Amino acid sequence: MITIYDLAKQTGFSAPTISKALNGNGKLSEETRQTILEAAKKAGYTANMAAKSLSTKHSRLIGVILEDVAMKRGFEHPLFGGLLNKFRNEIEMAGYDLLFLSKHFNEGMSYIDHCRYRDVEGILVVNPIDDDEEMKSLGDCGIPCVSTNEFIPGVCTVVSDNETAGKMAAQVFFEAGHSKIGFLGAPFRENSPAAIERFKGFKAEYESYGLEFDERYLEICNAWWNQAGYEGMKKLYERCPDITAVFVVCDALAFGAMKYLLEIGKSIPDDISIIGFDDDTTVLRAAPTLSTFRQDRDRIAQLASEVLLQEIAGMPAPQVVRVPVQYINRSSVRRFNRVSAMAF
Amino acid sequence: MITIYDLAKQTGFSAPTISKALNGNGKLSEETRQTILEAAKKAGYTANMAAKSLSTKHSRLIGVILEDVAMKRGFEHPLFGGLLNKFRNEIEMAGYDLLFLSKHFNEGMSYIDHCRYRDVEGILVVNPIDDDEEMKSLGDCGIPCVSTNEFIPGVCTVVSDNETAGKMAAQVFFEAGHSKIGFLGAPFRENSPAAIERFKGFKAEYESYGLEFDERYLEICNAWWNQAGYEGMKKLYERCPDITAVFVVCDALAFGAMKYLLEIGKSIPDDISIIGFDDDTTVLRAAPTLSTFRQDRDRIAQLASEVLLQEIAGMPAPQVVRVPVQYINRSSVRRFNRVSAMAF
């Protein structure tokens, strides 16, 4: 391993001068800078980040909270995997590396201790454990922080515009001639906007048509996973067999719901129309292909990295950044003809 | 941030003594060790890894090569996402953190330079770019290395027993009464065992029944992705409409193949049976559910981490470690009755 001192010897300059040349700061004659850079290149010099980090207090590390227990699926999450790809690219362009925060060291080191241990400069919260007490203190731990789902006090959240999406879902169904529309939700957790906000928008739009939303048409599944969608759909359908459409709060649940409906001999969309949420990478595999709202993973990741980098640079961050969602019409929504549509 | 010197002042011992107590090495009286540990706990002391790393040359970092360009899908890969979850857990239990190696810094830093930059102690190669020249030198870069797919000179590969799986696929079909069996492959790349080995086993088993495998029944799709499976299946079927079964080299391709077959009005498995490979997390969503070979992500990850940790500890590694694959029978294979079966 070759160091700054080796370069110093080779070029005849001092270590601090080498450092300045390499980092492009301080005043140096163009000539010596060139000499040094060439020597560094020739020698195959690579800086040692541990030393840099120790003396500058800048580790160039971004901590990521991404859990894989229970229904959290770590890298396998259908939304967060793509988001992380993009976030990683953005952050690397800025010279940072990702470091996954963990509580698995020494009988349960906290996330914040892990950050101190590695001198992490910023934190991306993707997927914390439900109701993790530590989340409450993240906002004032002194490390810049951004979240891409959960609301955390004092932390900027970059998240899809769920409420508008909920409204759009209701609109799509209304315009296609539906009026008996079910809502298949997931647990309404205070800090997790996804399910609550989508329902809020959906209900508001529904009622803006002068109708009252019957709470019997709302079924909250007990998780975000296929089987929960299957069971939720069963309950909803058995309670309200008159529904002609269902807005499902995520694609995974929608697949479960479709499975149930197909099993009992219903046709989608002829008997029952479905709209999902996420635009899961595998949506195209199932038949019928699911109409859904695409969450813009790339945009969320990009904005999250921008906000975080700005915070690291000392600038303030907004409390929430909303990212528009796109409705993708495939083949799970039936359009009634004009007459039927006017009939409701 | 509290340091070892703070603890030294508080307890009256010297910095080296604090260090020994904290690390549990060197000879120390049980009493002073306890005093120091308590003080550290009380003060909320967290070691600084940059300093540790600089003085010990041990970063406790494992570099991971995981690309997301082209058909590589980074965190979204259906097999590698789960593998990484498990690998991450294993490696964290051993006190290491993951660090994703990148070529995105300073106009194209190499993986190896990235490793030196961060003092990475070991490398996991999950998903390199095809024919990356740098892979050739990885084996003798001096950093312990393990691969979970690609064959790399001088690097241990932990990988599914593809050849046996290929044999099993042929067996399953034969036992179900099929004899006109197609093979839908993916690019045969020299260093990438998946497609080649599965075909090799399949063909060997096929021929062990005294039949000759007609190369017209082999179709190589041009990628590992749905659309390629669709197109490959179209070619294969148009060339050999007499097939009653197809072994597809991965589930993603199988979904595309099934889509084509369903579109032209074929029934699966009544007209054509399909066996896939991987056991994609979303296999259950499509109808019919795909019979496939489950690659044991957890076991591969666990063995890879064991091998890597051992290498780091200075022990030699085997060249290849094979992990058994499990056939999962779902609903995409038709069983002919005994008479038909005897007829082939």
Next chain:
DNA sequence: CTGAAAGCGCTTACAG
């Protein structure tokens, strides 16, 4: 424009 000195927080021989 360039360099000598000191420091970042920790560990490693080596004394005692």
Next chain:
DNA sequence: CTGAAAGCGCTTACAG
């Protein structure tokens, strides 16, 4: 069993 000294590779004021 405990501590003084030196070093890991780099950077930051501060002189000159």
